[in-house]
Amino acid sequence: MSSEWKTSSLLEHYDVRSGLSKPAKDFGSGHPFLSFKDVFYNFFVPQELGDLVNSTDKEREACSVMRGDVFLTRTSETMHELGMSSVALQDYPNATFNGFCKRLRPKAESGLVPEFVGYYLRSPQFRQVMLSFSTMSTRASLNNEMIGRLTITYPPMDEQRRISSVLKSLDDRIALLRETNTTLEAIAQALFKSWFVDFDPVHANAGNQAPSLPAEIQALFPSRLVESPQGLIPEGWEVCTIADVTETLGGATPNTKNDEFWNPPEVSWTSPKDLSGLNSPVFLETERKISKLGLSKISSGLLPIGTLLMSSRAPIGYLAMAQVPLAINQGYIAMPPGGKLPPLFMLYWCRHNMEIIENRANGSTFMEISKKAFRPIEIILPPSTVVDAFMATAETLFDRLVENEKQIRSLSDLRDTLLPRLISGQLRLPEAEAALAEVL
Template sequence: MKFRWETEFKETEIGEIPKDWEIRKLGELLKSLESGKRPKGGALAHNPNGILSIGGENINWDGSLDLSECLRFDENFYKKLKKGRIEQGDILLVKDGATIGKLAYIKEAPEGKAMVNEHVFLLKSNNSKTYSRFLFYFLFSEIGQQQIESSISGSAQGGINKSIKDNILVFYPPLPEQSRIATVLSYFDDLIEVKKRQNEILEKTAMAIFKSWFIDFEPFKDGEFVYNEELGKEIPKGWAVKRLGEVVKIESGGSAPQKEEYFIGGKNPFVRVKHLTNYPCVEEADFINDEAVEQYNLKLYNEGSIIFQRSGESLSFGRVNILPFNAYIVNHLAVIPNLPSNKLLMEFLFFTLKNILIELIEERSGTALPYIRISDIEKKEILLPPPHILQSFHSLVEPLFQKIILNQKQIMTLRKIRDTLLPLLVFGKLRIEKV
């Protein structure tokens, strides 16, 4: 791979570019700009075995997709669509709502077939004029984001309309260079995606072991069982039934610093609801300074602590994450601290807590869920095996959790490198002569 620093630039209406680059309107580089729709009937038309319909809530700020809560509709509806079908190389842009401006690049259509709903634009590149992944990275850059933001019109949350084809201007290097830029940046994104999938598999593996041991009791079926009235089922003899609050102390996070001055020069990670993921680990954090920590009397929690959402938008309820770094947390989150006294229990508590949150959410199904009281969680009865069994489980799954945390740290490093390179490459300051 061969790089060189560019020294000759020219001014344009959207910034400085290399002398041999051009500026093009977004519309000149697109084959089409489409938006999807959803079938009449809304939830009644939802088919859990149908085709994925991607909305703004399924697109993350880092450009990735989160399809865990994606709606699905009947394949016949998908077949009748003239617009909105997702194909490899498409760019998704949220055009209205709370997540307006979010972008995603489609390396390959999820599950082979997918569509967008009416809140998402589908940008289909003209492959003879632009390299679609380069176009995505440009739109994802600071200049691209500024232009997308300035395209929002209307009252309340506003919206983005098809005038972006004429209003958004794109830095336009020669096609071979577009390909080289996209190749380098996508190398980091592809590595990030691989590590995310590894973490998903590692968590599912650990969950399968947890279910086998503590739900189905498969390793203990040859032993003696006794009927437990509190749980209403037979359990292995010698196992205890306790309230979660008797086993571990759950704590609430602290107040969120509000003033911008508390973020200036910030080096202390501060985790909010938006940082929770459907993967086992928190991926990012805001950073606050020492003054904010002191002013709000915030408590630092250790790497390996378990956090979950207890208030806020109901969409994120049920997410349980591990902290891959020491951090402070917001009061919408609760935490089981990773303390020496809890070491043996952490992996067991991670999955136990996930099951408890699912139960609480199901109990309140159909009603507003503004918060989950910590006391409600601590009152939940859990089945606690003897210490030697907990030790065996811990020894078996702790390496999986350690690998998850290591992967997450590598993801954060890869993302930092990509974010450093992206403006240098997309704006032509650092030129790639050979890949």
């Protein structure tokens, strides 16, 4: 680390205050509001705040949100969730922030670059210090005295900007890829709805609207709708059940007290927790693995790449396509390839019909849909020629989604590798900038 780097207390750079506490009736309308979740999940405050609160002029003045402000979660259920930070990179007119957060407003003479601070406070080094300072009663809590003992180590402002630029370039690229994936998913879901819910090609063939498909695809659809148990459906299409069109499998958890089921870790094994943090329905890696002996205790065995996973409880409805062979626990319904309707088709069907799926659930401790309750759900089965035509487009879109997710994983790993070394001065900037140039 260069001798130009300094270490000082956060309170030398910031003034601290708590946020706005309001009754539930004041939320849902009014002025922008920075929520606990906004702070917890983001290095930097989102450009647009999704929550609203009815706040007074005095409250908006006292609890404002401006560029350079640092927000720390001051209370949480666990110590590991305490003191999570988010830094504002712009002013937010009329906004206020959550009372379960602390705001650190920079002093005029601070000399800290907000982008650098955002990365520093999320670094493994700082998080470890935060954990050592936190206390537990019924909830973990962070007070002003603790904040006063926190320090920040930083270089001159120009170097802060260069370090931030390297890391922010990676994050900006990740954000762009995620936006692209959101668009790809929306296109595929809209196509599914047009063909298999609204029956637009059938209406076009009936002369009720202009055709929008190539002639050879348009010709695959009939020209009229007929009555069925599912209401009006295209002529020649069938009403079946889930059991008729795809295999549905459940899983299990090998005895966790038997080490032979878990070591050596040879086979990918998943619980629905793995899907909770996904930004798209692409499942690349499981958190845990089991041994081959452990796999022998799961009747559904090793499921192939391309299997659709749907969480069946706590909560119902996480959906993802497996990109590695894996085994599942009892919290899933899995739909492997090989049925009349492909897993990717079923992904879009499940999304569109999640309310129907949830309505079949029951349970006292938590809601769950069993395979027995899932399999009889009715589904409209189009001719294979129509399904194949849809899949030709859907698979192309999904393949791009998968490649983008793999790139996001690679860029995230690079950022997480560079971050602690850059903000501690262990890595020279030219080396980091050269690594960045290779991937962007």
